[in-house]
Amino acid sequence: MKTRRLSWHVRKMALSLAFISGLALIVFSCKKDEDDGVITADEMAEAVVQSFSSEGGGLVIQTNAALSVVAAANTDNTGKLADQCGVPYEKTRTSANADTASYYVWSYGITWTGMLTCTEQVPTQYEFKATGRALYDFPRMSSDDSVNNKIVVTGLSNDSTFYKVSQTYIRTGTQQSKIGKMHKFTSTVTVSSTNMYVNKTTLRITSGTATVNIKGESSSGKSFTLSGTLTFSGNDAASLVLNDTKYTVSWIR
Template identity: 40%
Template sequence: MKTSLKARKILFSLAVTAGLAVIISSCKKDNASTTENTTVTEADAAELTTNAIVPSSGGFAVQVNSSVTVYKTVKLSCGIAKDSSITKSSATGVSPSYNYTLSWNYLLNCSGVVPNDLTFNFTGSSKYDGPRMSSEDSCSGGFVLTGLAPTAPAYVLNTTYTRDGSQVSKIGRNYSFSSKLIIKSSDITVDKTSLKILSGTATVTISGASSSGKSFNFNGTITFNGNNKATLLLNSGASYNIQW
């Protein structure tokens, strides 16, 4: 009787051990499968685009404001190139947080002594950390500012803005990916007093690869609606509101 009871205990112990081994093995396979199948979603692309636009991440809206501020505050002479460095960061302890350092060069082009346009080029690096995504990028851009005549109702910007770097998504799963984002526009209008974007459209292309090696490519259009608002429409038909 004692021998039979002891045997049952041993069999039960072996069964429990085997069960645990199966569960652990299954978990490992599930985790491996998740890593292997990681891919960047439309939601990630929309979040990446939003962070490339909003001031709280040091995005496109800030660079538009900076370029117009240069024209209004820096003493410029026709045909003479100038350069400067701009370093900015968010206040300590805020979220999202950002910092960036850019090297700018700009040139005022004139007809005689009458300004026609102001061209900008910049390169540098930027970082941001938000509740849904963090990123570390190299960035570059080329802006052409027109509408300089006092009678022109608004400034107009022709822009190319690029961010190239690595990100960690915090949407659902924490996973990393690399990306290149390009925003191009030819009709961004800016208020001459508030220096805020009034209207305009831009194309956006986003490409890269997830940490599992899966490539991705998204395209869309950004419509600036004024009042610190924009709409991102991806080619799939999905629409996202951007506000800052």
């Protein structure tokens, strides 16, 4: 049996073609996997979801802290709520945790200021402002933010079973995603509600809706914005609809 031997020139050409083909395959693969820097809906949703986190100094812990002041002012130990008419309130609360084993690390310092408005010594509304800084490092995202919230509480009479809360919560900062292509981005999350109802005994949110908006920019300069609605379901959770996709928001882990 004869064995055909390629000439050096033919072999050289074959090797060159193989090299070029391999290089083309590598370039094609790189282009296929190249990150375009666009923040995904899931990453935006995660930033919104974590804005409610109790550990991360989110909306729920801010609301609960304000309502705790209202409830405490109306106990037998401190007198009637009306005794607080026109009296300024201010308190700073801090919390920190470094449970690296569970991948939940957070730190926040938030100051609440407030005042009860009354008409002829009858309480009508208790208005609070919450401002501060909140950081978290959770399994799906880390964040470093400033937080601002205006909280107005009505339904103060004793014949009402629920507090009615209106608020505008704004969280602005930098996030590092740990899902998808793990983008880094800056964002502002705004949550607005006028009909959040809270049980006066448990201080848990029972029902209500809110509008949600997130906007920002990726580290590569790609801007984004997304709006949706949130519905509180009364079991320490809510459903969030963004871009026709439904997400579950829970502040009890």
